[in-house]
Amino acid sequence: MGEIKPPSAAPGAAPEQREYLSDDPRDIGWVKQNVPCQAACPAGTNVPVYIREIIERQFGRSYETNREANVLPGILGRICSRPCESQCRHGWPGNGEPVAICHLKRVAADMKDAGHRITESLYSPTGKRVAIVGAGPAGVAAAHDLSLLGHDVVIFEREERPGGMLRYGIPEFRLPRDTLDIELHNALRLGVQIRTGAEIGNGEGRIPMAKLEKEFDAVLLATGCMAASPLPLQGDWEKRELRGIKGVEYGLDFLVQMHRGVKKTVGRRVAVVGAGFTALDCARVAARLGAQEVTIHIRTAEEYIPVTQEEIFEAKREGVRIKGLRTPVRLTAEGNRLTGIQFVQNRLGGWRAGGRRQAIPIEGSEFHEPCDTIIIAIGQQTVNDFLGTKLELDRWGNVRVGEDGMTSHKGIFAAGDYVNGASTVIQAVGHGRQVAKRIDAWLMGRERRKQVVRIVPVAQPLRERAFDFIPRQHMPTAPMDERMKDGDHEVELGLDDKLAFEEAKRCYLCNLRYQIDVDRCIFCRACIEVAPRNCIKLVHGVEVQEDGAYGRLLETKEWNQVGAIWIDNNECIRCGQCYKACPVQCISISRCELTEVEV
Amino acid sequence: MATAKNARHHVVIGSGVSGSQAADTLREREPDARVTILTLSSLLFYNRYDLPKVFRGHRDWREFLAYPAEYYKDHRIEVRRCSRVAGVDGPRRTITLEHKEEIRFDTLLVASGGRGYLPEELAEFRPLMHPFASYTEAVTAASLVPDRGHVIMLGGDMIGLDLARTLIDTRHRVTLVAGAQTFWPHEVSDEERPGLIAALEKMGVEVIESHDAGGIATIEQGAKGLSARRVLFKDGTELHGDVVMPFFGLSPSVEFMLGSGTDIERGLLVNPALRTTCEGIYAAGDVCQIWSDAEKRYRFFYGWKNVRAMGDLAARNITGGDEPWVPAQDEKLHIGSDGKIQSPFWEYH
Ligand SMILES: Cc1cc2nc3c(=O)[nH]c(=O)nc-3n(C[C@H](O)[C@H](O)[C@H](O)COP(=O)(O)OP(=O)(O)OC[C@H]3O[C@@H](n4cnc5c(N)ncnc54)[C@H](O)[C@@H]3O)c2cc1C
Ligand SMILES: Cc1cc2nc3c(=O)[nH]c(=O)nc-3n(C[C@H](O)[C@H](O)[C@H](O)COP(=O)(O)OP(=O)(O)OC[C@H]3O[C@@H](n4cnc5c(N)ncnc54)[C@H](O)[C@@H]3O)c2cc1C
Ligand code: SF4
Ligand code: SF4
Ligand code: SF4
Numbered sequence: 001m002g003e004i005k006p007p008s009a010a011p012g013a014a015p016e017q018r019e020y021l022s023d024d025p026r027d028i029g030w031v032k033q034n035v036p037c038q039a040a041c042p043a044g045t046n047v048p049v050y051i052r053e054i055i056e057r058q059f060g061r062s063y064e065t066n067r068e069a070n071v072l073p074g075i076l077g078r079i080c081s082r083p084c085e086s087q088c089r090h091g092w093p094g095n096g097e098p099v100a101i102c103h104l105k106r107v108a109a110d111m112k113d114a115g116h117r118i119t120e121s122l123y124s125p126t127g128k129r130v131a132i133v134g135a136g137p138a139g140v141a142a143a144h145d146l147s148l149l150g151h152d153v154v155i156f157e158r159e160e161r162p163g164g165m166l167r168y169g170i171p172e173f174r175l176p177r178d179t180l181d182i183e184l185h186n187a188l189r190l191g192v193q194i195r196t197g198a199e200i201g202n203g204e205g206r207i208p209m210a211k212l213e214k215e216f217d218a219v220l221l222a223t224g225c226m227a228a229s230p231l232p233l234q235g236d237w238e239k240r241e242l243r244g245i246k247g248v249e250y251g252l253d254f255l256v257q258m259h260r261g262v263k264k265t266v267g268r269r270v271a272v273v274g275a276g277f278t279a280l281d282c283a284r285v286a287a288r289l290g291a292q293e294v295t296i297h298i299r300t301a302e303e304y305i306p307v308t309q310e311e312i313f314e315a316k317r318e319g320v321r322i323k324g325l326r327t328p329v330r331l332t333a334e335g336n337r338l339t340g341i342q343f344v345q346n347r348l349g350g351w352r353a354g355g356r357r358q359a360i361p362i363e364g365s366e367f368h369e370p371c372d373t374i375i376i377a378i379g380q381q382t383v384n385d386f387l388g389t390k391l392e393l394d395r396w397g398n399v400r401v402g403e404d405g406m407t408s409h410k411g412i413f414a415a416g417d418y419v420n421g422a423s424t425v426i427q428a429v430g431h432g433r434q435v436a437k438r439i440d441a442w443l444m445g446r447e448r449r450k451q452v453v454r455i456v457p458v459a460q461p462l463r464e465r466a467f468d469f470i471p472r473q474h475m476p477t478a479p480m481d482e483r484m485k486d487g488d489h490e491v492e493l494g495l496d497d498k499l500a501f502e503e504a505k506r507c508y509l510c511n512l513r514y515q516i517d518v519d520r521c522i523f524c525r526a527c528i529e530v531a532p533r534n535c536i537k538l539v540h541g542v543e544v545q546e547d548g549a550y551g552r553l554l555e556t557k558e559w560n561q562v563g564a565i566w567i568d569n570n571e572c573i574r575c576g577q578c579y580k581a582c583p584v585q586c587i588s589i590s591r592c593e594l595t596e597v598e599v
Numbered sequence: 600m601a602t603a604k605n606a607r608h609h610v611v612i613g614s615g616v617s618g619s620q621a622a623d624t625l626r627e628r629e630p631d632a633r634v635t636i637l638t639l640s641s642l643l644f645y646n647r648y649d650l651p652k653v654f655r656g657h658r659d660w661r662e663f664l665a666y667p668a669e670y671y672k673d674h675r676i677e678v679r680r681c682s683r684v685a686g687v688d689g690p691r692r693t694i695t696l697e698h699k700e701e702i703r704f705d706t707l708l709v710a711s712g713g714r715g716y717l718p719e720e721l722a723e724f725r726p727l728m729h730p731f732a733s734y735t736e737a738v739t740a741a742s743l744v745p746d747r748g749h750v751i752m753l754g755g756d757m758i759g760l761d762l763a764r765t766l767i768d769t770r771h772r773v774t775l776v777a778g779a780q781t782f783w784p785h786e787v788s789d790e791e792r793p794g795l796i797a798a799l800e801k802m803g804v805e806v807i808e809s810h811d812a813g814g815i816a817t818i819e820q821g822a823k824g825l826s827a828r829r830v831l832f833k834d835g836t837e838l839h840g841d842v843v844m845p846f847f848g849l850s851p852s853v854e855f856m857l858g859s860g861t862d863i864e865r866g867l868l869v870n871p872a873l874r875t876t877c878e879g880i881y882a883a884g885d886v887c888q889i890w891s892d893a894e895k896r897y898r899f900f901y902g903w904k905n906v907r908a909m910g911d912l913a914a915r916n917i918t919g920g921d922e923p924w925v926p927a928q929d930e931k932l933h934i935g936s937d938g939k940i941q942s943p944f945w946e947y948h
Contacts, residue, residue: 093686094699301864303857324864326898343898348862348876365895480720481816555934 019456021597024070025547027453031592034569035510037084037101038594042430043141046593047084047101051507052462054107054500060116062108067118070429071144071187072137074179077106078492079170080153083307089510095573099507100495105230107500109179118186122459125148128443131156131216133200136164137425138416139222140187141432142439146520148188149448153328154216155192156207158199158262162188164224165417166425168259169252171281172488173288187288203385209388213411218439221407221414222400222432225380228252231273237330242376245331247338251282251377258285262418267372269293271341274377275305275330278424282310282375283320288487291373295321297328299346299359314477314491318484327361334370340370396421405438413439449596458589461576462509465532468575473503508574513590518564520586527578527587535571536578605629609917610694610704612684615647615883615901618710619665622918626674628918634943635677635702637684637694642734643668648758648903648947650737651765654744660734684711689860689877692704704918706879709856709867710910713849713885716780721753721845727828728753729842731762741828744841747771751830751840753815756783757944759846760799767803774838775799776830778809783848784901785932785942795932802930812836818843841884849901851886864888868897871923873913881917883909888925902944904928 022028032039046065053062066073072084082102085091089335091098128151132139135157143153161167162184166175188194199206200223212219228250231242242248247267251274258264270291272283275298286294296315298305301324312322326343333339345365349358357591384391392400392408398421402425405413415435416428441447468567476493483489495503516527516536528536542553567578567587579587609625614636625634645663652662665717684695687707694702711892715730731738744750749772753761760782763773777796787795796806809815813833821829826839833896851866861875862868866888873889874883884906888897900909906943908927915922935941 093695301862302865313719313722319720347890347897348864348868369895407792548852 017457019454020498021452021453021454021595023450026450026550027592027593028543029545029547030513030550030569031453031511031594032308033250034513034592036087036089037099040084041069041089042083042424042427043070043433044430044594045084045105046511048507048509048511049593050108050208051101051104051504054104054504057106059111060113063112063116064119066105066108069433070101070426071141072183072425072429073105074109074183075137075175076167076426076429077102077109078103078179079166079175080105080426081306081427083424087507090506090572094345100472100503102473103473103475103495104500105502106505107495110494111497111500114543116274120148120190122148122190122499123448125152126150126444128152128218129154129216130218130220130443131212131438132220132223133212134222134416134418135159135162135184135194135196136222136224136225136416136428137166137420138184138428138432138435139164139220139539140184141429142220142222142415142436143192144187144190145433145436147188147243147438149436151152151443153192154201155188155194156198156212157194157196162194162196168256169278171235171255171259171285172482173284173491174281176488199386199537202388206386209386217411217443219412219413220435220439221418222416223383223386224417224428226252226383227381228376229379229381231328231376231378233331234329237377242331244336245338246336247333247371247373248331249373249375251278251375252380254282254375255285265289266291266375269371270295270373270375271369271371272296272375272377273341274379275299275378276379277307278380279375279377280305280307280315280320282377284315284318285374285487286375287315287318287320288484292355293321294319295323295371296345297326297341297369298324299327300324300348300357304357310475310582317480325359328374329361329366330376338372338374340368341374342366342368365423380417382418382421389425402437404442405435417525427463428550438451447599452597454591454593454595456591456593458591461574461579461589462504462512464576465575465577467505468532468573469506470502470506472506473499509575509591511591511593512574513569513592514567514572514574515528515588515590516565516567517586517588520584521565522584523562523565524583526581526583530577530581532575533571533573535568535573537566537568539564542566606610606633606893607620607705608633608635608703609706610702611636611707611708611710612638612694613710613712613886614640614678614883615645615710615712615884616906617712617910617913618708619644620907620913621708621710621883622676623674623788624911624914625918626676629913633677634675635679635704637679637682637696639681639683640733641681642681643671645680645734646903646947647732648761650731651762652768653734653737653741654762654765654771658738658741663734663919676914684795686855687859687861687880689880692879704879706881708880708910708913708917709861709875709880709886710884710913711852711853711855711886715845716847716850717845718847721815724843727818727820727843728845731844731846740842740844744771746841749774749840751776751825751828751838751843753809753830753843753845754778754783754847755781755844756848757785757942759844760804760940761945762846763799763842764802772805772840773803774807774840776807776809776815776838780847782932784899785930785943787932789873791932794934795940798934798938801938807832807836807838808899820825849885851888853886858924864897866897866899872916872921873909874916881913883913900924900926902928902930903947904943 038302050062050065080102085098085099088098130151130153132155135155147153160488266286270286272279283294283296325346328341329344330342344361346359349360394400399414415431537555539553540556540563541554644665685697686695715732715833729735751774753776755775766773816831816833819829821827828843830838860877867882869882869940904927
């Protein structure tokens with residue numbers, strides 16, 4: 001480990017010749033600005049490093065790099081919502097398609113040695129006890145980190161098995177259960193005690209919260225969003241209870257029951273209402289259960305469905321159809337059996353808070369579509385009645401937490417979907433870790449870890465210009481008859497060695513910082529001539545932001561004003577052309593990566 | 600004649616029926632304006648519904664052109680061929696072409712039509728099929744079918760059935776694998792369907808209802824010495840033919856409009872005056888879904904008369920008009936007194 005470098009380094013200063021750690025806000029700011037995938041990942045995964053390790057065929061190391069941020073790489077490598085990919089520099093205008101960051105994560109997990117050993121260093125025991133309610137990704141990630149930090153952790157989970165929505169929501173054809181079991185086991189192997197079939201709540205057979213508060217130093221609530229949102233209907237249907245009607249299912253309950261082992265069936269024509277993960281999964285499950293016609297009805301348009309394009313395509317290949325601009329207003333039934341849905345036609349409106357598109361119903365535009373089963377999957381809500389203690393809620397009914405991750409009740413913390421509303425697995429993992437750190441600070445009375453940047457000189461460009469022209473590699477998938485025959489058959493097969501290598505080469509390795517030593521530069525402009533983009537600029541200054549990080553470049557075309565020749569790392573695609581062209585070797589490359597150190 | 604200074608720049612994406620008609624009307628209504636057509640096509644505007652003629656031996660592309668090349672010069676319509684629009688920025692009024700060139704516009708008409716839709720479940724067999732949407736594709740398909748050869752037609756939309764008429768007439772064998780898209784864009788009820796299928800059979804088309812055979816299991820290259828293509832159904836039925844041609848209707852070409860500021864459902868959503876939700880941008884032809892006050896929904900209007908009328912209307916509204924869309928053709932599919940299928944979609948001669 002190196003020493004902490006005091007803030008210094010004027011723009012363009014010669015970089016050090018050896019590896020060091022920096023807590024200079026400009027260096028931390030540089031990484032956050034320049035490695036967009038890492039900044040977008042709620043768990044802060046060090047993407048370029050793990051991709052580079054795949055190129056070096058060090059799959060085990062790549063897996064461990066992932067695991068530093070996210071204890072469930074094999075799982076997330078399959079079902080992550082991929083917020084990083086929409087920010088990837090390779091997908092910026094003019095650069096082509098984003099790197100398949102998620103598929104590469106799976107490569108690291110699947111291709112590591114069978115006997116791969118996990119490396120983790122443990123803190124000495126603190127004697128503090130933490131109870132975690134809920135063994136979903138948020139609870140598991142927090143448990144892992146807290147146990148690593150030396151605390152005594154017990155998870156209480158009401159289902160028979162851990163995993164939360166990973167096990168009871170997401171179907172096996174997207175997430176094989178052996179992958180799930182192994183990673184959960186590894187996450188909890190450092191002495192975390194897990195009590196399944198243990199529901200926290202009031203009444204017969206449940207464990208009251210008060211007991212946890214008494215027996216533990218801190219309690220973390222990670223109970224997710226366990227209630228399916230009701231479908232708002234109109235007229236005589238407004239107040240009617242839907243649950244008893246034959247052919248009406250709530251998507252979340254449908255999947256949870258199925259994964260508990262209840263045999264589920266659907267009619268010939270299935271209508272799914274909703275536009276998220278649950279809706280897509282229910283539709284694909286219905287197709288596997290033998291439905292002849294499966295249609296997802298959405299309020300806005302396909303463009304705004306928050307699941308990946310690949311998943312939408314696979315669902316369509318399985319025969320699922322998507323119809324837009326419609327909201328159900330009534331159901332139709334014969335006796336107690338569903339016969340169809342009456343919809344109203346929508347037009348698109350403005351944007352709602354949270355970046356969702358609005359749908360505005362058009363008066364008098366009702367129409368009817370027949371169906372035998374409706375699966376309602378329009379959202380999920382948190383359940384709070386298990387608490388006994390009153391916690392402050394926000395206006396969406398989610399529990400309110402402070403900066404320190406604590407609820408309005410001292411010693412009770414909360415994380416994951418229980419705080420954020422229905423979100424994503426990686427968000428739950430990231431939040432779980434973040435709150436674990438806060439709990440640790442609260443229990444120990446001080447922060448025990450802090451963020452720094454490791455800066456490592458790199459001897460030569462790690463890429464070839466030709467890599468920039470490799471197209472995104474496609475995920476091979478199982479043939480249709482196999483996937484429909486056995487409903488659990490995994491659909492995505494994973495990139496093979498060759499595809500993985502091609503895909504990994506596409507990554508620009510944005511953590512490489514190209515710098516020009518202005519004192520040695522002879523202003524020959526050779527680098528500018530070979531540059532593929534407007535990445536090397538003549539500047540008369542650089543703005544410094546509030547946090548000390550460098551901001552906008554003040555460019556100039558006037559030679560007498562040129563203060564420096566400066567690489568715009570925002571434009572730079574790390575192709576290495578300039579480095580090779582410079583006659584006086586005044587361009588240097590360093591790798592900058594965020595890491596944590598003990599304090 | 601040079602274009603006047605400060606004249607507006609009207610850009611049209613697409614050189615199909617609606618784009619070409621719009622350019623013509625724009626020129627007529629605004630003699631000073633700059634009019635540019637951007638198109639993916641390598642040929643100037645030609646009538647695609649004439650394409651079945653290639654199976655009658657017409658293979659010279661000049662025969663298909665709708666206007667002589669001088670027309671564009673005389674009308675001062677600039678046509679940029681082989682130019683793929685990659686993106687549109689509505690608020691900035693710029694178009695980016697695939698090769699990164701940016702083009703400024705004052706008004707934009709999107710008339711990018713549709714491409715042959717292939718149901719996703721058949722996507723993996725795409726390399727084994729021969730589409731029929733452009734002159735080049737038509738010539739390729741025709742060159743693969745020998746005299747009295749056998750064409751396996753999947754889907755059977757009205758474009759395909761039109762070709763089937765020519766194929767039967769030229770003594771080819773046609774087997775139709777019928778399904779939900781048969782007769783597209785006509786909406787055919789369960790009661791009408793058997794009569795229409797019978798009419799097709801009477802015409803000489805062999806029909807297999809895909810659903811009855813359990814759906815298509817796979818499409819393969821035929822073994823050596825046998826027909827070039829083999830279609831296998833889930834119930835074990837097999838078909839052998841020289842080509843497999845998909846005809847599942849069209850799906851709008853809108854991908855380059857994502858993020859442009861215009862609303863999209865399946866097509867570009869427009870009001871009855873053919874305006875999109877982004878100022879200065881209009882849409883016409885197969886790419887747009889028009890709000891219908893009568894039906895209270897957004898819908899497509901197909902058929903060459905409709906498409907041409909849309910191009911004309913959009914151009915009039917771009918140049919100061921404010922008229923609503925009125926369909927220009929009837930939509931009913933029926934069986935004539937001679938027992939043959941008749942569709943307004945086919946009335947182009
Ligand atoms: C069908 C479906 C598909 C999804 N697909 C994806 C996807 O592809 N990608 C993605 O990123 N996200 C997906 N999500 C969302 C994702 O699963 C959730 O955001 C994530 O699991 C939330 O994690 P969590 O730990 O906060 O809560 P959960 O995973 O919901 O876990 C909460 C746990 O708490 C337990 N619990 C609740 N109440 C009690 C109690 N009183 N006592 C004891 N235990 C209790 C529950 O049994 C559960 O195990 C999907 C969600 C669903 C429903
Ligand atoms: C083989 C065939 C036969 C047909 N037969 C009949 C018939 O008998 N009767 C009938 O009524 N209709 C028929 N049709 C349908 C009819 O052709 C269409 O309804 C009509 O062509 C639609 O016109 P359009 O102007 O909207 O679009 P199109 O004619 O489809 O033109 C679209 C134009 O947009 C261009 N384009 C698309 N994307 C881009 C991009 N990204 N950048 C730049 N340019 C782009 C294309 O190159 C093309 O020039 C047939 C179609 C086909 C393919
Ligand atoms: S190119 Fe690589 S490092 Fe850069 S944003 Fe994309 S995945 Fe991350
Ligand atoms: S490595 Fe050099 S030439 Fe390549 S993009 Fe970056 S600054 Fe430009
Ligand atoms: S190639 Fe080297 S010396 Fe020449 S201008 Fe670029 S940095 Fe300076």
